[in-house]
Amino acid sequence: YYRAAIHRGMTDTEVKEFYETTPELCVRTLGKIYEAVNRSSAEFASLGRARKDQMEQAALEAAAPQKEEDDFIGVDIEALEESEMDPDALAIIKTINDQNKLLHDKVQSVESTATQPQENFDRVATQESALIGQQIENFFKSDEAKPYGDGFYGVVPDKDTDWANLSPGEKANRWAVIEMMDDILVGAEFNNRDISVDEAMRMAHLNVSEPQRTKVIREELTAKLTERSKSLSLKPAAAGTTDSSAASGPKSKEELEEATAARLAAISW
Numbered sequence: 001y002y003r004a005a006i007h008r009g010m011t012d013t014e015v016k017e018f019y020e021t022t023p024e025l026c027v028r029t030l031g032k033i034y035e036a037v038n039r040s041s042a043e044f045a046s047l048g049r050a051r052k053d054q055m056e057q058a059a060l061e062a063a064a065p066q067k068e069e070d071d072f073i074g075v076d077i078e079a080l081e082e083s084e085m086d087p088d089a090l091a092i093i094k095t096i097n098d099q100n101k102l103l104h105d106k107v108q109s110v111e112s113t114a115t116q117p118q119e120n121f122d123r124v125a126t127q128e129s130a131l132i133g134q135q136i137e138n139f140f141k142s143d144e145a146k147p148y149g150d151g152f153y154g155v156v157p158d159k160d161t162d163w164a165n166l167s168p169g170e171k172a173n174r175w176a177v178i179e180m181m182d183d184i185l186v187g188a189e190f191n192n193r194d195i196s197v198d199e200a201m202r203m204a205h206l207n208v209s210e211p212q213r214t215k216v217i218r219e220e221l222t223a224k225l226t227e228r229s230k231s232l233s234l235k236p237a238a239a240g241t242t243d244s245s246a247a248s249g250p251k252s253k254e255e256l257e258e259a260t261a262a263r264l265a266a267i268s269w
Helices: 002-007 012-021 023-063 077-082 087-114 119-140 146-153 168-190 197-208 210-230 243-247 253-266
Strands: none
Touching (some): 012 023, 023 168, 023 197, 119 168, 146 168
């Protein structure tokens, strides 16, 4: 929810103040924002896939054998010269015919440039691919993706980029994010929206990781509450405390953790 709110323009301070003031309303509101961001991501991705299909079809049509153009067929100037046509009119017709010939030759020249040297293009494309690859690796090693590491995206050592040790499921989840990221970028560009690779990765992550979100939130809350319980000092009951009131609360760290787990299990996610 927090990431979706930040994506929609809220600041970290605004989110925290909203939660501290009205926590229940904050959670409901951010939940709606989260759903809206996911819908937007899905729409961009759908548009991107449709655009890719159009581009692939256009590429196939361009690669298909083209019908050879006929030679330029102009006015038979010689025949007109042999006729009794007015010289001024003949001069105009000849000028127009020459212009048409130049235009025809120019069109043929433009169409013949379909095969140009690709060295510069290939070099730029390679540099861009390397940069995007680094951004992808940085995302999967970011704090945002860490809670989803074990069993979902997997974990790759900091200085490593080899996915060989990831499970098939972890690789599939990563590729699902990358493919959706690419679809989002294409869809956004087609819709005149400027979205960075990093932003598209986060949008795709929110969508792909949706089934895992509840589990991650539970684990994070449990870890925080467990850590907090370790810092508590459980003191003996005061002299005037009745047996019933003393027995009503947890008497040890283990009982506190069990009670916390029970409360978490009762929450409707």
